[in-house]
Amino acid sequence: MEKPAAIPEYPRTYPKPDKFDVVNHSREKLDGMGLVTGTRKFVADFDLPNMIHVKMLGSPHAHARIISIDTEEAMKMPGVVGIYTSKDVPRVAHTTAGQGYPEPSPYDTFMLDTKVRFIGDRVAIVAAETPEAAIAACRKIKVQYEVLPAVFSIEQAMAEGAPVIHDESDCSVPIPIHFDPKRNHCAHMETKVGDVEKGYKEADVVLEKTYHSHYAQHCPIEPHTCACYLDEDDRVVLISSTQVPFHARRITAQVLQIPIKRIRVIKPRIGGGFGTKQEVLLEDVCAFVTMKTRRPCRWELTRAEEFMSARTRHPMSVTIKMGVKKNGKITAMSMKVLSNTGAYGSHALTVMSNCGSKVLPLYKCENVEFIGDTYYTNLPVAGAYRGYGATQAAFGAEAHMDELASAIKMDALKFRAMNHIKVGETSPIFQALGEGRAGVSMVIQSCGLAECIEIGRKEIGWNEKRGKPGTGIKRRGIGMCMLMQGSSIPEIDMGSVFIKMNEDGSFNMLLGATDLGTGSDTILAQIAAETLGCDHSDMLVYSSDTDFTPFDTGAYASSTTYLSGGAVINAATKVREQILAVASMMLGEKPEQLTIENKTILGKNKKNKITFSQICKYAMYEVNQFQIGAIGSHVTHASPPPFSAHFAEVEVDIETGELKVIKYVAAVDCGTAINPQLADGQTQGGLLNGIGYATTEEYHFDKSGRMLNPSFKHYKIFGANDIPEIKTFLVPTYEPTGPYGAKSVSEICINGALPAIGNAIKDAVGVRICEGPFTAERILKAIREAGKIGKD
């Protein structure tokens, strides 16, 4: 059937203007003033009268059945307002993963259950007048558990007769994907292109190795926080630190079995997310407590809860096998991923499949195989984390590229340069691996990798320093890696925006997109201003309020600039046409003869002039009145990869194993940087998070599955005094499918540190460390096992 006219066709490419007036300039952040004065509100800054506080009693056991809960004594504690257990709440299987509907994650989570599956899992909700009273009451709740044998590794989870973590009969998957909870097997994905076996036969060298990446937490400085109140119409208003306000509304409605129309989700300023706030973790409880007590409430996770019961990076074992000819041609590659999703399957399938889809297409190869499996364990729950599987897989793949280059005695840079994907080329993986369904085929239209490599090579001193570790106690090494990511989930995610004009020539822009600190409100205003012909400060941005802004899937999958930016152009183009139509009437000239310069419409030969303000007043008050304004949506048909090359110089003490990152260089091709300083800030912040992940950040567990270091004191993230010399470069390319040539920038930069530093350690001391983080203990152990250097 033909598409009815009301259903939009989205542009596949956007025209390239001759010059940029607003875009590609480092304009000030629109919310910057409010942030430097401390007046912009975060969730915890909202003072709701008569508010009560929520705390969750967490499970002390990794795996147990709850036999009984006695709340009698706890209820008598001063200040307690209510205590709720699984008997009091609806039992609805759902996922906390804030993904598009139907989600590619299993419905295996319940608001409260009669079983706990990791230490910190929900047991009972306490609402009290103060947080202290709620904590005191938690301590008085008596819970009788039947402790069950627990599973703490993928190997244990896979074993025949292993304890079944999800033995409930009502867990399921909302879309037809592999799901076998009776075997703790949460997700499976495989794809094959060409003939891998034939490829390995043709190879001169075949290498296989397994690389392990570890648990980590996002550590936004603002922990998850949610507040809730009933408005004048008895509707449930949630103010939440969420990356996904629209998914939060949908999932809260689902869990509480109330209509979506009864819920409004407001996203104020967010203190960082990095993926962990792509989860609906607090909203259901806060809405429930407010509906029960009819009082406003707030729930803030403590830092320890943030580590133990929010979300983490999926730990993985990634086995890479590659065959290569002596001339450097890659004949076959296989990636086998074993992913640990912890107690619940949030993003279990898609993070794992992203390992393949965001890493394998980087190098040209006709014979490719991907097999991924995700298992449940009784450990903290994994979820979305910046990089989203590409971090874990790039560690293996890029370490392996160095190993292969060394095996065929080729320079690692040259080996990569000859094999990486280039403009005009495609990869069968784009089509083969999607998000719970087939992907979208695409040809690369922009790629700045060659320049990224060249810049990095010079800046790090590759030719002079590589392979020259020196002979003292402290050895120097140089390493690098190449990266790609995506930009949005093509033909799945949707963004939209509404723009209306005001009498002074300013515009209200109501954005579905969610600025969680990245600056997306600002860059989307820049895109609108470029299209309309005004300054970005003429755009009054209001974002992410489910009552007032149009829909957007949310801030994830590196989508906001590319996808929501497209929606902004689509809306602004319509508004521009309306402005020109009114101007044409007023000036008596044809719309196609008119041009716009700085909020002024110029007629033919630039003689006639009329301002935005005059046009809006005319349209509002004088003749043929209407509101100049339009809504625009966008769905992308491609997910063009940003590309990057990272280089690290390290120093390793061969007596102690101590590692020092001396210098780190990243060159990134994100297409047009809409706001170069913000794009650079994304790169700098992401790569430092990556360096932390590669060198210090680590979960330590005891035998019962309890995290031993849930604090910044014992889980080391980088401070200002820890940073190495960092040099970043934005390499401009122009992506025709993106708004003003833009691609994504935020996620890619976190993926490089593990492989680049790992490769640099290899260059310094000759050992390959296949497990992060690269602590002194691990490095020293590897040096001693290799027996080459560092012997006593």
Place this chain on the structure above:
Amino acid sequence: MKITLTINGREYTRDIAENRTLLRFIREDLGLTGTKEGCGAGECGACTVIVNGKTMNSCLMLAAECSGAVIETIEGESESGELSKMQQAFHKHHAVQCGFCTPGMIMSVKALVKKNPKPTVHQIQEAIEGNFCRCTGYTQIIEAVQAGTDQRDEQEELRRV
């Protein structure tokens, strides 16, 4: 118990519980929510305020300890809607991404600059060592502090324009 203290030049007298932290006193009793809580354990620096000229983690101090103290918070940094020089520098140099750490960060910088008007990069790093930022990677913050202390060329554009 009753305490009297001065915050941003204004004197407050309040009855407080003895176990009230300075942070919660400032945020909840006085409504000065610019100061943030990121960990509640003195490890992240989001709650940094200046007490009698020294930076303190207000989550670790009791309000009761502060009777008679002179305290500065982010709310005292700009005057009549005019950003301070350091705030302007933070704004211009994109030292702010999510902005949650910014108030505490600016307090640490303010205390530094008062003692040392032209700090070196290393001194800046040391002064904000206890203020975690997960967004920026610190470089743009350090650049902003240099600009706010006239150590970057006024005419010099941002590194990336």
